[in-house]
Amino acid sequence: MANLILHEYSASGNCYKIRLTAAHLGLKLDRREYDIMQGETRSDAFLTGVNANGRIPVLQVGDDFLPESSAACFYLADGSPLIPADRFDRADMLRWMFWEQYNHEPNIATIRFWMGWIGEDNLTELQRAQLPVKRAAGDAALTLMDEHLAQTPFFVGGRFSLADIALYAYTHVCEDGGFELHRYPAVQAWIERVAALPGHIAITD
Ligand SMILES: N[C@@H](CCC(=O)N[C@@H](CS)C(=O)NCC(=O)O)C(=O)O
Structure with missing residues (x-):
C-alpha cells in the first residue's frame, strides 16, 4: 500500500x-x-x-x-475481515455507517463539540435553539442502538466490523456532551466489548 x-x-x-x-x-x-x-x-x-x-x-x-x-x-x-464477506451483511454494514452520519454524528458529535469546545455560554441563538432538538435526536439514536445491541454482540452479523468502529467513535465519548450512558446498558456493554478487542486503541492514543 x-x-x-x-x-x-x-x-x-x-x-x-x-x-x-x-x-x-x-x-x-x-x-x-x-x-x-x-x-x-x-x-x-x-x-x-x-x-x-x-x-x-x-x-x-x-x-x-x-x-x-x-x-x-x-x-x-477493503478485503479485510472488518468488512463482511456476505453480500447482505456488507450492505448492512454500510446501512449503519450511513445511519451514523445522518442520525448519530450530527446530534451526538455536534453536542459534544458545542459543550466541550465552544462552551454552553458561548453558543449562538440558533445553536441554543437547536440544542434540545439535537439532544432528543441523539437520545433516539442511542435508544435504537441499545435495542439492536440487546439482540447481538456487534452491529452486523454478530462480528466486529466497520459499523462498530463508525458508531463507537462518538458513542463512547457521548457523556462529554451530557448524554447519559447508564440509560443504555446494551450500548455500555458493547463499548466494553469493543474496547477489550485486540488491536484497540483509545481516542487519546
Ligand atoms: N462527514 C465528515 C464530517 C467531517 C467533519 O465534520 N469534520 C469536522 C471535525 S469532526 C471539521 O473538519 N470541522 C472544521 C470545519 O468545519 O472547519 C466525515 O465523516 O469525515
Whole structure:
C-alpha cells in the first residue's frame, strides 16, 4: 500500500475512526494535525491542496486525497475481515455507517463539540435553539442502538466490523456532551466489548 497520511484534528471522533481502523489492521499512518478552532482547514492551501470541503479527516494515499471518515475506513479495510464477506451483511454494514452520519454524528458529535469546545455560554441563538432538538435526536439514536445491541454482540452479523468502529467513535465519548450512558446498558456493554478487542486503541492514543 502507498504511504498513508492522516490529515486530522486528533480529538475528533471522525479522525479516530480512521486511526482505530488502521490499528485493527496493523497499518501505519503518518499524522498531520490541524487546529480546527483556528480555522486551519479553511486556509487556501488546505482548500486547494487537501479538501475543497474544508474539513478533516482526509486520508492521503500517496498523492491522492480521500475525505470523509467512512470512505477512508472503507479504503483501509477493503478485503479485510472488518468488512463482511456476505453480500447482505456488507450492505448492512454500510446501512449503519450511513445511519451514523445522518442520525448519530450530527446530534451526538455536534453536542459534544458545542459543550466541550465552544462552551454552553458561548453558543449562538440558533445553536441554543437547536440544542434540545439535537439532544432528543441523539437520545433516539442511542435508544435504537441499545435495542439492536440487546439482540447481538456487534452491529452486523454478530462480528466486529466497520459499523462498530463508525458508531463507537462518538458513542463512547457521548457523556462529554451530557448524554447519559447508564440509560443504555446494551450500548455500555458493547463499548466494553469493543474496547477489550485486540488491536484497540483509545481516542487519546
Ligand atoms: N462527514 C465528515 C464530517 C467531517 C467533519 O465534520 N469534520 C469536522 C471535525 S469532526 C471539521 O473538519 N470541522 C472544521 C470545519 O468545519 O472547519 C466525515 O465523516 O469525515
